[in-house]
Amino acid sequence: MKTRYITHMLSPRIHTNISTRLLILTVFTILIYLFSLEKLKLSVDRSEPFIPQHSKHFLMVDPKSGAKSSCPFPRLELYDKEIMKFYVQHKRVTCAVEENWVSLHRGVFTITEVAATKHKNIRCDLFPVLKESDFKVVEGEPLKDFKNGTMITHDFFRVACTADDGAKYHNWHAGIRHDKDILKRKASREVKGLDVDVIMIGLDSVSRLAWQRHLPLTWDYFVNVLNGIEMEGYNILGDGTPAAIMPILIGKREEELHEARRGYPGAKSVDDFPWIWKEFKQAGYVTAWGEDDAHLGTFQYRLLGFNHQPTDHYYRYFSLAIQTHYSDFQQYCMGSRPRHAVIQDYMRELFFLYPKKRKFSFTFQSELSHRENNKLSQMDDDFYEHLKRLHVEKHLDNAILIMLADHGARFSKVRATAQGKQEERMPYFGIRFPEWFHKKYPQILQNVKNNSKRLTTPFDVHETLHEIINFTGTEKANISNRGVSLFKAIPEERNCKWAQIDPHWCSCMEWIEMRPDDPVLKHVVDMILSTFNNYTEPYRSECVTNVLRLPLEHVKGIGHCFVSTINQLTTFRCPNSYSFSGFNYHPVTNGVSKHEMNAQDVGECGLVCLAVWNPVCGSNGQTYSNDCYLESENRCLRPNSPWVTIAHLGECSPTTEDNK
Numbered sequence: 305m306k307t308r309y310i311t312h313m314l315s316p317r318i319h320t321n322i323s324t325r326l327l328i329l330t331v332f333t334i335l336i337y338l339f340s341l342e343k344l345k346l347s348v349d350r351s352e353p354f355i356p357q358h359s360k361h362f363l364m365v366d367p368k369s370g371a372k373s374s375c376p377f378p379r380l381e382l383y384d385k386e387i388m389k390f391y392v393q394h395k396r397v398t399c400a401v402e403e404n405w406v407s408l409h410r411g412v413f414t415i416t417e418v419a420a421t422k423h424k425n426i427r428c429d430l431f432p433v434l435k436e437s438d439f440k441v442v443e444g445e446p447l448k449d450f451k452n453g454t455m456i457t458h459d460f461f462r463v464a465c466t467a468d469d470g471a472k473y474h475n476w477h478a479g480i481r482h483d484k485d486i487l488k489r490k491a492s493r494e495v496k497g498l499d500v501d502v503i504m505i506g507l508d509s510v511s512r513l514a515w516q517r518h519l520p521l522t523w524d525y526f527v528n529v530l531n532g533i534e535m536e537g538y539n540i541l542g543d544g545t546p547a548a549i550m551p552i553l554i555g556k557r558e559e560e561l562h563e564a565r566r567g568y569p570g571a572k573s574v575d576d577f578p579w580i581w582k583e584f585k586q587a588g589y590v591t592a593w594g595e596d597d598a599h600l601g602t603f604q605y606r607l608l609g610f611n612h613q614p615t616d617h618y619y620r621y622f623s624l625a626i627q628t629h630y631s632d633f634q635q636y637c638m639g640s641r642p643r644h645a646v647i648q649d650y651m652r653e654l655f656f657l658y659p660k661k662r663k664f665s666f667t668f669q670s671e672l673s674h675r676e677n678n679k680l681s682q683m684d685d686d687f688y689e690h691l692k693r694l695h696v697e698k699h700l701d702n703a704i705l706i707m708l709a710d711h712g713a714r715f716s717k718v719r720a721t722a723q724g725k726q727e728e729r730m731p732y733f734g735i736r737f738p739e740w741f742h743k744k745y746p747q748i749l750q751n752v753k754n755n756s757k758r759l760t761t762p763f764d765v766h767e768t769l770h771e772i773i774n775f776t777g778t779e780k781a782n783i784s785n786r787g788v789s790l791f792k793a794i795p796e797e798r799n800c801k802w803a804q805i806d807p808h809w810c811s812c813m814e815w816i817e818m819r820p821d822d823p824v825l826k827h828v829v830d831m832i833l834s835t836f837n838n839y840t841e842p843y844r845s846e847c848v849t850n851v852l853r854l855p856l857e858h859v860k861g862i863g864h865c866f867v868s869t870i871n872q873l874t875t876f877r878c879p880n881s882y883s884f885s886g887f888n889y890h891p892v893t894n895g896v897s898k899h900e901m902n903a904q905d906v907g908e909c910g911l912v913c914l915a916v917w918n919p920v921c922g923s924n925g926q927t928y929s930n931d932c933y934l935e936s937e938n939r940c941l942r943p944n945s946p947w948v949t950i951a952h953l954g955e956c957s958p959t960t961e962d963n964k
Contacts, residue, residue, distance in 0.1 A: 374799040375759040375812035377537055378726045382513050386721040391517065392678040396685045397644070399637035406463055408456055408479025410656045415452045415465075423467035433460035433476075433625045438573075438609035441624045456481050459650075460622040475639045476629070478622045478646060480653040486616050487661070491588030497773035498745070500738065501663045501703035502584070503651075503694070508545065508670035510677060511712030511727035512536065518680035521688035526707060530695060532736035533752050535790075537759045539803070539811050540711045540729050545602050548710035548731070549668070551762035552769075553580050555787065564607045573611045574603050580769050581615050584664040587773040592654055592665040594619025596647050598627050600670065617654065619647060619667070636671065636682070644669055644683045648690045655699040663703075668710075676716040704772065705736040706765075729811045733760070735790070747778040748791045758794040759812060761803050763787030 405419035406428060415426050432444035443462060459481050465473040507515075512534065516523045526532040541547050546558050554561070554577050563571045581591040593615045595601050601620060603609055626638065633639060638646050651665045672679040694700050709731035718724040735752060742749055767789040781788035783795055786804040800810035818825050 374797045375537060377730075377811055378723075378813065380513060380723055380726060380730075382516060384721070384723045387718050387723055390678075390717045394679055394681045397636045397642040397682045399634050399642055400640045402640065404475060404477075404639040404641060405465055405473040406475075406477060408461070408477050409653070411455055411480055411482045411653070413450055413452065413454050413456055419473075420452075423469055423471045425468040426465050426473075427467075428463055428465040428473075430456075431462040431464070432458040433462065433621055434458075435613065435621050438604060438611070438620065439624070441621050459617060460625060462625070474632070476622065476626050478619070478650040480617060480650070480657040482657065483616070486590055487658070489588065492586045495587045495773055496775060497587065498704075498771075498775050499662070499702075500772060501655075501699075502589075502665070502706070502769065502772060503663075503700075503703050504666040504706045504708065505648075506549075506666065506668040506707075507680070507709045507732070508668070508674045509711060509713050509715075510673055510680065510709035510732050512538070512730055512732045513727060514677045514680075514712060514718075515709065515732040518677050519684045519687060521684045522691060525688050525691050526734055526736065530691070530700070530705070530736045532705070532707065532734045533756050535733040535735070535756050535760050537757060537811075538708075538731060538733035539759060539761055539800070539805055540731060540809050541761055541763070541805060542809060543711075543714070545668075545710045546607075548762050549602050550577075551787075552765045553666075554578055555580070555763065555766040564603075566606060566608055571608055573608045575611050575614070579614065580766060581664055581666075583770070584662075584773060585616070587662070589662045589664045589773075590617070590654060590658045591615040592617040592619070592651060592663070594623075594647055594651065594665075594667045596623060596643060596667075596669045596671050598623035600674075602668065617650075617665075619650060622650070642683065642686055644672060645686045645690070648686070652690070652693065652699070655694075655697070673709075674715075677713055677718065700736070701738055703738065707734040707736075708732060708765075726811060729809055733765075745778075751778055751793045752790050755790050755794045758796065759798050759800065759803055759805075760790065760794070761787070761805060763803070764790055764794075 403416060403418055405416060405423070405426065407414050407416060413428075413430065415428070420426060427449050430447040430450045432447070433441050434444045436442050444458070456479055460476070460478050462476050463473070467473075510518070527534065541551055541557070550556065550558055550561075556578075558564075561574075561577055563569070564574045564577075565571055581589075581593065585591050594617075596619075598604070598620055601609065601623075604620075626643075636643050641649070647667055647669060651667050654663050654665055672683050694703075694705075711731045712728035713719050713724060714728055719728060737745075737749060737752075763786050767785075767787040768791060771789040771791050775791075776789075778791055778793070781792035781794045783798045783802045786802070788794060800807065800812050
């Protein structure tokens with residue numbers, strides 16, 4: 305799913321011993337803040353420095369002092385012509401016609417009436433899904449001939465049924481078990497909060513405008529029926545999912561926490577991070593966290609994950625159990641239910657099992673949106689129906705509902721457009737309050753509405769979650785703090801500096817067009833070219849594509865997305881017109897995968913080495929460290945071949961996923 309870790313790959317902590325890379329990072333951070341070049345075509349020669357050919361160029365400047373707002377957001381079009389060229393409407397996911405035979409609704413194993421009528425005398429064995437680690441699950445002892453109407457003892461099961469007519473049923477099911485300890489648990493600290501449930505629903509790689517384009521039913525219901533408030537100035541803090549989710553759940557950036565990356569000295573699990581759900585648990589809440597793709601988990605893809613189950617109900621074990629069985633069903637389905645609906649159903653079950661306890665739930669879904677947004681339309685109907693059920697069943701009567709994305713599209717042709725680059729920095733964020741909030745906390749509502757036009761970040765969401773269980777009032781926010789509660793009034797003068805948003809990710813910019821012969825622009829371009837030429841000089845005799853050479857040669861140190869960062873300023877092309885940064889991927893076959901340079905995918909952060917961030921690779925479920933390398937004869941992209949070939953160490957199953 306996601307290339308989740310770019311800014312951290314370039315962070316000072318990683319490269320303190322590599323002064324050259326630090327210098328480049330520093331120079332480019334400053335330059336990106338000062339200017340952005342819409343296009344900069346380079347003529348690349350095997351032995352000569354890069355020579356620019358100018359087209360249009362723009363210089364970014366800070367807003368003038370005294371302006372009404374210190375954060376002028378870019379003026380973006382919902383139906384931008386360039387973006388709409390790549391827009392495709394997909395039909396709803398279609399699953400098996402015959403309904404699933406069983407359900408785990410309300411914590412009870414139930415054979416449906418439809419199945420019981422059609423297939424007489426159905427007998428089912430249940431196989432509990434048990435945790436072995438955060439990366440592996442096993443099946444427990446089978447519960448033979450599990451009786452219809454019996455309460456379940458685990459959240460997840462493989463179910464195998466037979467009927468007298470010879471029909472068979474096989475599927476995996478998720479539900480909420482009856483847990484007496486959780487039901488009896490009391491708050492372990494004094495709570496001065498708002499006494500509401502928290503429902504957070506996240507999607508991967510969806511900008512505010514893309515949410516409206518691809519999820520029109522869901523968007524309309526949230527905004528016009530539920531009266532949700534959209535934060536129009538919600539700005540990312542860095543590249544990838546951890547840079548968005550960790551500040552929300554922890555209140556810190558990854559580099560501010562102890563080392564947790566697999567393969568790094570002193571690395572350990574993420575259990576000890578100050579997770580916000582720990583505070584909710586202390587406040588007496590039932591907690592739940594779930595992602596739909598275990599292979600690309602936010603805290604497992606690069607990180608060591610959890611040694612201990614982090615929340616009361618944890619969907620990851622179900623995702624692990626089913627990830628190797630997708631081919632057993634129709635695409636994106638688990639029997640008659642779409643996979644994206646299964647995780648939504650699971651979280652909805654919390655309200656049936658814990659009607660009198662406060663709940664904190666957070667689901668994050670990536671399968672239909674990470675690679676490109678067009679597939680999102682396949683889940684719009686189900687997403688809309690999920691919201692409607694929550695509303696009609698009155699689960700929202702005492703809940704704050706938050707809908708969000710981690711960032712905008714980071715791949716695809718949309719990202720290569722001028723507006724796509726801006727949308728990447730401005731993901732969707734919406735919040736909805738219970739009806740009674742309007743009378744009891746009118747100032748909160750007013751502040752949030754005003755703040756919807758202000759610069760906001762994931763740090764603010766973290767502070768807002770704190771306020772839910774420890775409410776401190778609605779006074780004016782102190783913008784000297786990098787995170788401020790959305791319930792407080794955020795001043796207009798807040799800018800990216802106050803919010804601690806790096807210049808590269810800041811959307812608060814005004815643009816002025818510059819002439820190609822402008823002395824300032826010429827000076828900046830000369831600095832860029834000089835920096836690149838000095839850095840790549842040792843490799844120039846070896847590679848046609850000097851810049852491409854660096855990510856391939858120093859995969860662990862810089863990573864492929866260093867080129868993506870550069871692409872904010874320039875677009876590099878090979879003599880054969882293939883782009884340095886865009887790849888078409890051919891799956892692993894007999895240990896070898898191929899990646900084709902694609903001129904249409906400029907701006908994408910192309911994955912060269914599938915396993916460089918240690919994904920689970922192979923049917924044995926083992927995790928390999930740096931389990932692929934470039935064949936020496938193809939280490940550089942040759943002028944007569946647009947292909948980069950990668951040989952993988954070990955048995956690698958075919959996959960189309962890429963770097964998180």
